[in-house]
Each structure stands twice: as C-alpha cells, then as structure tokens.
Amino acid sequence: MDIRVPEKYGKNVAVKGIKAMRAAIGTYGSYSKITAEGKAAKDAWKAVIGHNRLDCSNARKVVTRAAEESAEIERPYAPAPRSTANRILCTSDSRAAI
Numbered sequence: 001m002d003i004r005v006p007e008k009y010g011k012n013v014a015v016k017g018i019k020a021m022r023a024a025i026g027t028y029g030s031y032s033k034i035t036a037e038g039k040a041a042k043d044a045w046k047a048v049i050g051h052n053r054l055d056c057s058n059a060r061k062v063v064t065r066a067a068e069e070s071a072e073i074e075r076p077y078a079p080a081p082r083s084t085a086n087r088i089l090c091t092s093d094s095r096a097a098i
Contacts, residue, residue, distance in 0.1 A: 001065065003058050009051040017048035 021031070024041035028034045034042060 013051050017044035020044040
C-alpha cells in the first residue's frame with residue numbers, strides 16, 4: 001500500500017501538541033480563553049488534529065483493504081462487502097475540534 005506521511009505530521013507531532021495544549025489550558029483555564037500569546041499551543045493542537053485525521057484516513061484504507069481481501073479468501077465466489085470498514089472507522093467529525 002502506498003501510504004505516505006507528510007513531514008509536518010512526523011515523529012512526536014501529536015505528543016508535542018498534546019503537551020503544549022495541556023500546558024496552555026493549565027495556564028488559561030480553557031481552550032476558549034487561550035489568548036494570542038498562546039497561539040503556538042493552538043497551532044500545535046491543530047497539527048495534532050491534522051495528524052489524527054491522517055491516521056484515521058490511513059487506518060480506513062488499511063482496514064478496508066484487509067476486510068475486502070479477507071472476504072475474498074472466505075468467499076471467493078461473492079464480492080467483498082463494500083465500505084463496511086468506512087462506516088465503522090472515523091465516523092465522527094474530527095473537524096469540530098479545530
């Protein structure tokens with residue numbers, strides 16, 4: 001499978017963003033109260049959301065392919081159920097957190 005991860009979502013992006021947001025919320029009390037001074041934390045949090053969206057999309061591709069291939073092995077005479085994994089994975093709208 002051809003799954004690529006952009007450099008901006010590389011190693012430790014999620015960890016750094018979560019730590020930055022946790023510290024900012026500790027300082028400001030809530031996400032909505034973070035001022036312009038806390039912009040770096042909000043930017044880091046947006047990277048976490050983008051990273052997670054990419055993870056979700058890639059997981060959907062892997063699970064869908066695995067489900068289709070396993071269905072072909074189990075029932076070579078019948079087509080694989082279409083998009084079963086798509087209904088299970090990533091059904092919530094992660095954009096709401098941005």
